[in-house]
Structures are given as C-alpha cells and as structure tokens.
Amino acid sequence: MTKKIVGLSIGVAIGFIMAWARLSDPAVIRSMLLLREPDVFLLMGSAALVAGVGARLLRAAGARALVTGEAIGWSVERPRASHVAGSVLFGAGWSIAATCPGPIATMTGEGRVAGLVVAAGLMVGVVLKGAAEKRLAARPLPTADAAGQ
Amino acid sequence: MPAAPAAQVALLLFAGTLMGFGARTAGGCTGSHGICGTSLGSPASFAAAATFFGTALLLSRLYTLLPGGKP
Numbered sequence: 293m294t295k296k297i298v299g300l301s302i303g304v305a306i307g308f309i310m311a312w313a314r315l316s317d318p319a320v321i322r323s324m325l326l327l328r329e330p331d332v333f334l335l336m337g338s339a340a341l342v343a344g345v346g347a348r349l350l351r352a353a354g355a356r357a358l359v360t361g362e363a364i365g366w367s368v369e370r371p372r373a374s375h376v377a378g379s380v381l382f383g384a385g386w387s388i389a390a391t392c393p394g395p396i397a398t399m400t401g402e403g404r405v406a407g408l409v410v411a412a413g414l415m416v417g418v419v420l421k422g423a424a425e426k427r428l429a430a431r432p433l434p435t436a437d438a439a440g441q
Numbered sequence: 442m443p444a445a446p447a448a449q450v451a452l453l454l455f456a457g458t459l460m461g462f463g464a465r466t467a468g469g470c471t472g473s474h475g476i477c478g479t480s481l482g483s484p485a486s487f488a489a490a491a492t493f494f495g496t497a498l499l500l501s502r503l504y505t506l507l508p509g510g511k512p
Contacts, residue, residue, distance in 0.1 A: 322501065325497050325498055325501035326501050326502065326505070327498070336471075336475060336476055339476045339480075340475075340476045340477075340479050340480040341480070342480075343476060343477060343480035343481075344479075344480035344481065344482070347480065347481060366481050368481060368482060368483035368484060368485070368486075369468075369483055369484070369485035369486075370484055370485060371484050371485045371487075371488035371489075372485065374466050374467060374468070375467045375468065375474075375485045375488050375489045375492070376467075376488055376489070376492045377466060377467070378462075378463045378464065378465070378466025378467025378468070378489070379463060379467045379474070379488075379489040379490075379492035379493040379496065380463070380492055380493075380496050381459050381460075381462055381463030381466065381467075382459070382460050382463030382464050382467060382470060382493045382496075383463075383492060383493035383494065383495065383496025383497040383500070384456075384459050384463070384496055384497070384500060385455075385456040385457065385458070385459030385460035385461075385463060386456075386460060386471065386493060386496075386497045387496070387497040387498075387500035387501045387504070388452060388453075388455070388456035388459070388500075389453055389456035389457060389460070392460065392470055392471040392472070393460065393464065393470045393471070393472065394470070394471065394472045406449075406453055409450050409453040409454055409457065410453050410454075410456060410457040410460075411457065412454060412457060413453065413454040413455065413456060413457015413458040413459075413460070413461060414457045414458070414460055414461035414464075415457075415461065416454070416457070416458045416461060417457060417458040417459060417460060417461020417462035417463070417464075417465070418461040418462070418464075418465050419461075420458065420461070420462055421461070421462045421465040421466055422465070
C-alpha cells in the first residue's frame with residue numbers, strides 16, 4: 293500500500309510539473325525545437341543536473357528506491373548502432389507530434405485528444421518493434437527470405 | 442499540422458508509431474535517455490540524446506520551409 297501511495301504521489305508531482313512547465317502544449321515543444329525559447333532546454337538541463345547529483349548522493353548514502361526497495365545503483369552502456377538508429381526515428385516522430393512519451397499522459401489529462409492519439413501510435417510502434425524482434429529471432433538465417441527459399 | 446481533422450489524426454498516429462518503434466529500438470526516449478541516462482553519465486544516452494535532438498531540430502527547421510509551414 294505504501295508503495296502505491298509513493299508511486300501515486302510521484303506521478304502526481306511529475307504531472308503537475310509537466311503541466312506547470314507547459315510541456316503538455318505542443319506549441320511550447322515546437323518553439324523549443326525551433327530554438328525560439330530556451331526554457332525547455334533549461335528545464336531538461338536542470339532536471340538532469342539535479343538527478344545526477346541526487347542519484348550519486350543517494351547511492352553514496354546507501355539509500356533504497358522508494359517503490360522497488362532495491363539499493364540505488366546503476367551501470368552505464370556503450371553506444372550501439374541501435375541507440376542511434378532508434379533515436380533518428382524517435383526524433384522524427386517527436387518533431388512531427390511536438391510531444392513525447394512523458395507529456396502525452398499530461399496532455400490527455402488536460403483533455404487534449406491529441407495525447408490519446410499519439411499514445412495509441414506509441415503502442416503500435418512498441419508492439420511492431422516487438423514483433424519485428426520476434427520474427428528476426430525466429431529466423432535462423434537473415435538471408436532466408438531474400439533467397440526466396 | 443494539416444487542417445483536416447482526419448489528416449491530423451493520421452499524422453499524429455504515424456508520429457506516435459515512429460516514437461514507439463524508435464524508443465524501443467534505442468532503449469529510451471527524451472526522459473529516460475535525455476534526462477535520466479545523461480544525468481548518470483551513460484555514453485549510450487548521450488549518443489541517443491544527441492541523435493534525437495539533432496534529428497528533431499533539423500526536421501523542425503525543414504518543416505518551416507514547407508508550403509503552409511509558418512517560418
């Protein structure tokens with residue numbers, strides 16, 4: 293129960309910040325992507341700074357995550373081609389919709405139907421990627437199709 | 442965005458699909474790679490963030506050149 297309350301409180305706080313910062317307004321994201329307003333960059337930068345300092349302090353203090361109870365710690369990844377290729381697609385979608393996976397929940401809560409439509413698209417994309425991975429895993433040789441079998 | 446509501450829905454669905462497929466491929470999005478991953482110093486997140494910012498900034502600029510795109 294405590295976990296649920298903690299989870300809900302964090303969700304409420306994130307939604308509040310997203311709405312307050314107007315990240316749920318595609319016009320705000322659009323003006324950020326056109327480099328007209330620095331506020332979203334400053335918001336993301338300060339969030340990353342606080343998270344970076346905070347996570348290190350919590351790790352040093354041996355703190356545990358509120359929701360999962362796990363010790364706070366992490367490992368980092370080296371860049372792979374999939375990080376770049378996926379991010380090209382993500383950036384293209386981001387530039388069209390002028391919203392991203394975080395703010396769509398806030399948009400929907402504000403009664404912006406576009407949030408729901410983008411969310412539906414996200415589900416489709418995630419499922420498609422999963423299906424593509426499955427197909428690739430089921431196929432022993434990637435050239436089997438190309439060779440016409 | 443086009444004026445017709447049906448075209449808007451189709452475009453937003455397409456954009457969402459791109460983001461869903463892309464985020465699952467890249468292992469994260471603006472929040473997870475862009476804020477969390479970079480804050481923890483993950484090189485993969487810096488590569489992902491640089492790529493999606495670069496792509497989105499460039500494309501957004503290009504849209505203003507389209508007929509009907511507001512400069």
